Amino acid sequence: MPILSVGEILWDVFPDEEHLGGAPLNFSAALQRLGDPVVLATAVGADARGERALQRMRALGLSTELVQVAPAQATGTALVSKDPLGNASFVIPRPAAFDALAVDEALLSRLCLRSWDWIYFGTLAQTQASNEALLQQLMAGIPGVQGFYDMNLRAGHWDLELVQRLSALAAVIKLNESEAETLLRLTGGGAAFSLEGFCRQWSATYNPQAICVTLGSQGCAVLSGDDFHMVAGFPSGAVDTVGAGDAFAAAFLHGLHRQWPIPRLAHFANALGAIVAGRAGAIPDWSVAEIEALMAREGTGCR
Numbered sequence: 001m002p003i004l005s006v007g008e009i010l011w012d013v014f015p016d017e018e019h020l021g022g023a024p025l026n027f028s029a030a031l032q033r034l035g036d037p038v039v040l041a042t043a044v045g046a047d048a049r050g051e052r053a054l055q056r057m058r059a060l061g062l063s064t065e066l067v068q069v070a071p072a073q074a075t076g077t078a079l080v081s082k083d084p085l086g087n088a089s090f091v092i093p094r095p096a097a098f099d100a101l102a103v104d105e106a107l108l109s110r111l112c113l114r115s116w117d118w119i120y121f122g123t124l125a126q127t128q129a130s131n132e133a134l135l136q137q138l139m140a141g142i143p144g145v146q147g148f149y150d151m152n153l154r155a156g157h158w159d160l161e162l163v164q165r166l167s168a169l170a171a172v173i174k175l176n177e178s179e180a181e182t183l184l185r186l187t188g189g190g191a192a193f194s195l196e197g198f199c200r201q202w203s204a205t206y207n208p209q210a211i212c213v214t215l216g217s218q219g220c221a222v223l224s225g226d227d228f229h230m231v232a233g234f235p236s237g238a239v240d241t242v243g244a245g246d247a248f249a250a251a252f253l254h255g256l257h258r259q260w261p262i263p264r265l266a267h268f269a270n271a272l273g274a275i276v277a278g279r280a281g282a283i284p285d286w287s288v289a290e291i292e293a294l295m296a297r298e299g300t301g302c303r
Contacts, residue, residue: 021243066111076097203223
């Protein structure tokens with residue numbers, strides 16, 4: 001399952017330390033560990049953080065062939081703060097190097113000639129018009145490719161029209177419950193919110209193969225075709241939720257591409273998300289054996 005991941009790479013800056021992150025990078029690292037080949041298209045600055053980012057990617061076994069160096073911009077950062085439950089909020093300085101991906105015909109031709117099954121993208125990097133234009137061209141120019149849209153809406157770095165355009169590109173849409181409530185309100189969905197109601201409304205508008213709404217330790221809700229599933233999560237032991245949703249997305253796509261039944265793949269994704277949330281950093285160490293052990297211990301998770 002060759003996958004192209006498009007978007008930001010940045011350093012999550014905590015009060016006393018920094019960790020390499022950015023949803024596309026976190027997703028790519030998790031997917032690579034699951035055994036699926038993935039290449040990240042992004043840019044770093046000509047600075048110490050940029051060099052460290054490239055070194056860390058290589059250490060993770062990730063290709064750096066599509067990572068450009070943008071000398072006029074600094075490598076991206078996200079200033080992270082966490083609430084008592086470990087939930088993170090972010091301040092992201094812009095512009096950053098990931099906003100300066102140089103798009104020309106040579107790059108576009110190079111990407112379109114490759115055989116990709118999926119393109120993963122989020123919202124943050126696409127607020128830069130040239131990045132969105134590249135994504136639109138790739139989705140139109142690569143035969144048979146499917147889009148996986150992981151919203152990750154960051155305050156001050158999205159708007160409804162952009163989210164709607166990106167949703168229209170996606171075979172799979174993933175978001176969290178708070179984002180679903182916000183989108184339903186902005187699109188006139190009425191005062192009464194329900195997970196199933198949102199999924200069915202969004203699906204009727206954008207016709208994805210699947211919509212997944214994550215619920216933290218409570219699991220997730222998935223609409224696939226006409227079938228709506230609630231799949232339970234795992235007991236909360238969150239240490240650091242940064243990167244947990246990105247690992248969930250990787251596990252979800254890993255199972256979806258292999259045509260696992262929705263309850264099974266969602267339970268698998270819930271398990272990996274819980275493992276990552278229980279460890280410090282967006283890309284902690286974990287193994288597939290740990291996912292399987294947690295799933296076996298906690299049962300199917302289906303309801």
